[in-house]
Amino acid sequence: MLQVATIEKEFDRCVKGLNKRGLDNAESLLKNILELDENRKKLQGQLDEILHESNKLAKEIGQLFQQGKKEEAEAAKAKTTELKQNSKTLGEELSATEAELKKELYNIPNIPHESVPPGKSDEDNEIIKIQDENIPDLGDNKKPHWELIEEFDIIDFELGNKVSGAGFPFYKKQGARLVRGMVNYFLDKATKAGYEEVQPPVVINEASGYGTGQLPDKEGQMYHMEANDLYLIPTAEVPITNMYRDVILKADQLPIKHSGHTPCFRREAGSWGSHVRGLNRLHQFDKVEIVQVTDPTKSYEVLDQMVAHVEDLIKSLGLPYRILRLCAGDLGFTSVITYDFEVYSAAQEKWLEVSSVSNFETYQANRLKLRVKNSEGKKVLAHTLNGSALALPRIIAAVLENNQAGDHIKLPEVLHPYLGFKEIRKS
Incomplete structure (x- = not known):
């Protein structure tokens, strides 16, 4: 399948090549792929931030208990539970986006070489x-x-x-x-x-x-x-x-x-x-x-x-x-x-x-x-x-x-x- 990076860097060439194959809606299909990938990266970034914060809180909770700050530790534990739920939701959304992106990429044919002649049959x-x-x-x-x-x-x-x-x-x-x-x-x-x-x-x-x-x-x-x-x-x-x-x-x-x-x-x-x-x-x-x-x-x-x-x-x-x-x-x-x-x-x-x-x-x-x-x-x-x-x-x-x-x-x-x-x- 085509690489997303290739579609992004060589968008016009990809559109032209797919049009040459007779794919009239190539531009909209490729734009949809780029939008899905952008959303994928956004969701991945949000998930990474949540996981980073969860790991940070996990370390702090132990320290707070050691310091006798039980109330603050319990609040941090509650925050961790909330973050886990958010990460689960984001993870499911990310998986669905990745699956949709792969599906769209699977349905896009290869880009013809420049020497390939135009034609329909x-x-x-x-x-x-x-x-x-x-x-x-x-x-x-x-x-x-x-x-x-x-x-x-x-x-x-x-x-x-x-x-x-x-x-x-x-x-x-x-x-x-x-x-x-x-x-x-x-x-x-x-x-x-x-x-x-x-x-x-x-x-x-x-x-x-x-x-x-x-x-x-x-x-x-x-x-x-x-x-x-x-x-x-x-x-x-x-x-x-x-x-x-x-x-x-x-x-x-x-x-x-x-x-x-x-x-x-x-x-x-x-x-x-x-x-x-x-x-x-x-x-x-x-x-x-x-x-x-x-x-x-x-x-x-x-x-x-x-x-x-x-x-x-x-x-x-x-x-x-x-x-x-x-x-x-x-x-x-x-x-x-x-x-x-x-x-x-x-x-x-x-x-x-x-x-x-x-x-x-x-x-x-x-x-x-x-x-x-x-x-x-x-x-x-x-x-x-x-x-x-x-x-x-x-x-x-x-x-x-x-x-x-x-x-x-x-x-x-x-x-x-x-x-x-x-x-x-x-x-």
């Missing part, structure tokens, strides 16, 4: 690079992946619907091995790039959801287990980043780099159509995530490195791709800047999003109380970043569609050592 995103020379010409017999997976019997949506529901497919035979091979390949590439692999839990508590910003913003998109008050993760970013909640790091520990593979769960709603058909939108899918915690002065250098890492992965699979800088209106709630990667599906004749790489600056760290002690011994908020490297379903869709060759599907050469086969054939 994904139609306004800025294409910064396109690599489409290797789009295959599939001719008139091209098939979308939802036909290919039935023909080659590698993914079963009907079985998934029977066992779980729509959006929970069964991967089987060479399809299951393709998922496992891709995951291992992506993890190995991350390890070679210096990321330390972790296998995190796939459920989180409420504090973790608030820590990385999924709560309260995406509460309706997450699967919630009410009996345990736990949530299924929408991405490995959440448990991995929360490893460092309430942690103070040393400067020489940075950057912290983690990779992790998990299933991801999202209650995404969507109308029926090709854009949500087959693997294009699922409620459960596998993804390899990369996460970094960095020095605030180096996070944009790190962002460039993470973008390059994802680009290298997609290149190695031989897929046409493009990189987009998201406009303010399409930017995630917690992000300062996000680059999306899309691969081209030659059968569907459209671009499919397969990765987002984002810098959150101090927004998550402020919620997490994740700080770093710099070389001067001062504790400052760290910067956090994450990226999909990669999400499998649409990558698999593009690989299947772009490499179909009639009676078989050719597979990218880099995957061959991980699969034990070079192509998918009908069993």
Whole structure:
């Protein structure tokens, strides 16, 4: 979340950035936050004065009794009782004000980076690079992946619907091995790039959801287990980043780099159509995530490195791709800047999003109380970043569609050592 000090010192920039996101009432919201904080400081000051006076009286009471001044001591005791009641009332008011302040801060999104283009939807995103020379010409017999997976019997949506529901497919035979091979390949590439692999839990508590910003913003998109008050993760970013909640790091520990593979769960709603058909939108899918915690002065250098890492992965699979800088209106709630990667599906004749790489600056760290002690011994908020490297379903869709060759599907050469086969054939 935003720091109150940042809102106060950079009020105009914050208002301008939130207006850029489409938050028309940003000025009034931020003014309300500053008023709440001013009231919080006032109440805290009054409470501190009362506690100071109470402590002072407590010492005096003993002295008065020793001096035989019983009447004055009893009066001081009565005053102490009054002060305790006042401190209780002030404490309750202070707690309520702090809770209201936190609630308001939780509902304010991050301030976009100055390079983020204006815009209201994904139609306004800025294409910064396109690599489409290797789009295959599939001719008139091209098939979308939802036909290919039935023909080659590698993914079963009907079985998934029977066992779980729509959006929970069964991967089987060479399809299951393709998922496992891709995951291992992506993890190995991350390890070679210096990321330390972790296998995190796939459920989180409420504090973790608030820590990385999924709560309260995406509460309706997450699967919630009410009996345990736990949530299924929408991405490995959440448990991995929360490893460092309430942690103070040393400067020489940075950057912290983690990779992790998990299933991801999202209650995404969507109308029926090709854009949500087959693997294009699922409620459960596998993804390899990369996460970094960095020095605030180096996070944009790190962002460039993470973008390059994802680009290298997609290149190695031989897929046409493009990189987009998201406009303010399409930017995630917690992000300062996000680059999306899309691969081209030659059968569907459209671009499919397969990765987002984002810098959150101090927004998550402020919620997490994740700080770093710099070389001067001062504790400052760290910067956090994450990226999909990669999400499998649409990558698999593009690989299947772009490499179909009639009676078989050719597979990218880099995957061959991980699969034990070079192509998918009908069993």
